[in-house]
Amino acid sequence: MASSNAAVNAGQPLQLPLLELDESELLTVAGGRREAETPLHEVTFVVLDLETTGGAPADGGITEIGAVKVRGGELLGEFQTLVRPPSSIPPFIALLTGINDLMVAGAPSLDGVLPSLLEFLSGSVLVAHNAPYDVGFLKAACARTGHPWPKPTVLDTVRLARQVVTRDEAPNHKLSSLARVFGSPTTPDHRALTDARATVHVLHGLLERIGGLGVRTLGELHAYSAQVPERTRRKRHLADDVPSGPGVYLFHDERDRVLYVGTSVDLRTRVRSYFTAAEKRSRVREMLAIASRVTAVPCATALEGRVREIRLIAEHSPPYNRRSRNPERAPWVKLTAEAYPRLSVVRQVRADGGVYVGPFSSQGQAELAVAAVQEAVPIRRCAARLPRQASPGASACLLLELGRCGAPCIGGIDVEGYAAVAARAREALLRDAEPVVRAGLERANRMAGDQRYEEAALQRDRVLAYLRGTARGQRLAPVAAIPQLVGARRRAQGGWEFALVRYGRLAGASVSPAGADPMPYVEALKATGEMVLPAVAPMPATHPEETDLLLRWLEQPGVRLVELDGEWAVPAAGAARALARLTRYGLDA
Template sequence: MSRAPVTETVGGRSYGVPVRPDPASPQARPRQASLDDLGRPLAEVTFVVVDLETTGTSAATSEITEIGAVRVRGGEILAEMSTLVRPSAGIPPMVSVITGITDAMVATAPAEAEVVPTFLEFARGAVLVAHNAPFDLGFLRAAVERCGYPQPAWEHLDTLRVARRVISRDEAPDCRLGTLARLFRSTTAPCHRALADAQATVDVLHGLFERLGNLGVRTLEEVHEYSSRVSSAQRRKRHLADGLPTGPGVYVFRGADGRALYVGTSRSVRSRVRTYFTASEPRTRMAEMVALAERVDAIGCAHALEAEVRELRLIAEHKPPYNRRSRFPERAVYVRLTDEPFPRLSRVRAARDDGTYLGPFGSVREADDAADALLAAVPLRQCTPRLSPRVRRPACALADLGRCGAPCDGREDVDAYARHVAAARAAITGDPAPVVAVATRRMDRLAAEERYEEAAVTRDRMIAFVRAAARGQRLAALTRVPELVAAAPTADAGWDLVVVRYGRLASAVTVARGIDPRPWVDAAVASAETVRPGPGPAPCASVEETERIGRWLAGSGVRLVRLDGTWSWPAAGATRAARSYAAPTTAATPATAATPTPSPTATASTTAGPAAAASTATAAGPARPPGWTGPAAVN
């Protein structure tokens, strides 16, 4: 007969002792394991909740500047770790603004090679927890690799993923850490500092565990399964992906009444649609959409850019309820320089003429901030009545403060006031340096007086103006080109061709490897959509469409084939200034990302756009170097 192991407790630890048990004892009786024995109870698992601050968003090109971690088990905090990390390069200014971590603060901090082994020891034997765990784990793995350590087999839990399964939209508008911290009444408010954010994540984790406990989820394995489960009803709809194209395109989920529920795009439509029915969907609204969907329509496209453009157009047309972005392009806000004897700035919803516009903006507040920055540098009038040189009105207090030339009471005539108008127009369409200079002087003065909140307001207004001016200049540069033909090399040595007219995608073609692309260029131009020019910054397409085309044209390897007209923007324009204030995180949507600053041409007043030949190419034919066998290079 074999001997059953019995434990003896020594110093609070249990050790196996092979002695013969009493046959009448409960330990000797056979017992069937319960379901609770099949997993690790959450109360017995040690978690290390970690948060990082970094110099950017890419683990391949950015570094860690701060690590904060909290070790918890059974709802109790066992230990905390917090340290700044000295990166090998400087911290971008906008990152310092967000996190409050400056180069001076990390100058004497330990280097990455000193911090990584400390964290590895701190996290040993624990389950890592982070809010948006792929981001933090990506940086940690990159740091471990740079330091020469083997990659740990970290088991991890993502509170963002779990929250999307547990929290409904009625409870919280989103699942950001700050929103969840308020929902669960965290004792620590997230503030973009590593330890504080980690402490807030601990409270969020415990709040989520309470919710999961009410659902019968009590082990770590059950948490993993719950956050990634796919319902049987969801799997039964996988046949909706049958017959869809395997290449790039747009797909439209439709309900029982045929209404578009959601529009998406993918490089492989069938594979992407199938994942909605066979893979975990962390977004609650997407699970709701899949439950309502009865069929999926698809439109095959020549390449990814055409698919992205068609997606934008379909979303704007159908306004699907489960798409959050791009549904209302008509809600864009502009700041317009009015056309009258004494112009002023006016906030408008649409650009209906060829006047001077600043924007577009995503919100009224952002538009007002940009207008305030311009008015601080240029003394345009701020009153709303229409003024005439023949009619006099009492001046307001702005005239006494020197912030208005008071054309209302005759202190400035039309010619004198026109100088202010010209300065405002030059700042919007050309060099924003005067606006930046005035804002910088004010920020320096406020900072010297320790009025940091007011300095931050001035900074935000300046950034809003610079980014809007840069966006408008990029749009104007592309929307005034009657026709542009460009090509991008594909992975299989073919070509993706586009025909763009006045900022609108008019035709798209893919040329296979080994085929002369020139006849295909002629065919694409001949079959392209007819586009008529119109007024405003983006007259023929949505702003997002034109900007996506601009980013595609600025991509690596893209070649300019034909250009009817000129594609350029000012050498000292707002695009270059906006790069200094580029947001380090996803706060800036792809639609507002800055295009790389082009290289200067021989002229002093302008630089070429992303197309190197933009200032001189015409419709006379393709711009090709001698011996060219494909389209001419853009960059």
């Protein structure tokens, strides 16, 4: 390869991205996948090198072309030819490359070579060391001869090497230096085919390294290969001691404050990815600027890693995690324990005889759910605690006239009669969602028929908020009451992974190797698992978000219940069934 300072058209430097992917030019490949989705081992690369007279691309001074076609590490073909340039080869270029005027006197002109080269390049990713230089000459040649430029995806191994190969490994990123780093059996010598062969080995070495960072497809290579800020690149050493395997990672600042908590099935690959251009989140880039170290917490299974992530976020409230840092503050709907019970929204579950359901995603959702139940059940809405006997001179509100409250405040209904009303509310919260759904949707339909669409939408939202919150509560409560549960799922590599759940909390996790009897591992897990005390029902003995996660794992196809101490059941007419029905009809939008 000759000079790398060539210019194109009126002295303007040619600038190419490391990987040039024009969305409009992406091709489809076998099986209908887009090019960006193609695994790298299925991509056909043509590694190109040009030798030139050292002039500008517009001068057309190409003296030799060498190209090697590879896919999946296999050699598919080679292309090599000398080219007769339109001008003499300068002596210093002849000395550098070994190509002189006598050698190219009988060679074909570029016009005669170009069609064959373009055919050789067709459908491939074009790779070159310092690609702007080589691509600039080819584009200029196409423009001069009238051949359309095929706009291939272009990969520049120089720029990729700058992100992957450190100064400790090589003093620079010249082809000769990188060939030594990656142990190329071919030594670059400024002849086109030799240099192209050496570049193939460099390419494979670079792809192997970024494969360890999770780059598996052409699209991922495109995302990785964008420019990485220097301040981010300087901190890549923070990932050096992070192990592979599932677990949790924590970024700390200089004061050892936890900035961010994450989890992955492969800690090393995930943490390394933060220091590549694949990381686009501005908040994370900001976090990386102040991070000083990374702590890894290896876990037995990916499930344990996700659980530990939830707990660590709740413990440290890291400023760069967007998810809820206070799940214990989520609201619940409560049916109070008093002579004349009422519905209220509370932030804490107490052992006070009340009926609790939830938690809900927000205060607003909980209030909508309360309104939905009040539409279906004539339960009182006043907040005052009422005596068993109505106070003299008490007055009723408008709900009495509307027939939507029995008015216990004035003795309109006694304790025994009102108990039946409270029982209906209790059923709606814990077991039977149909009355609330029916009342809410009938009211919404009447409003829609009267063209009161905003009010109809509010009624629908009330029903949905009620169903989502109560469905969650009806799923959580049974597991929160189980003293011990052991679930197992077969691992892809053989053996089993186990989860020990006590009162809705993950008390332990383990794995058994392929071919081993799993039961001794189950017994060991039970013996060494965390001792867990029950919380106030229906709260689980942990953050509800953790129990949600455990339920999703337990409900996966293929998960088996090895042991169950207690009962695990949800109501047949509960909120989950009604919510699924509305979802099928598109009413949950």
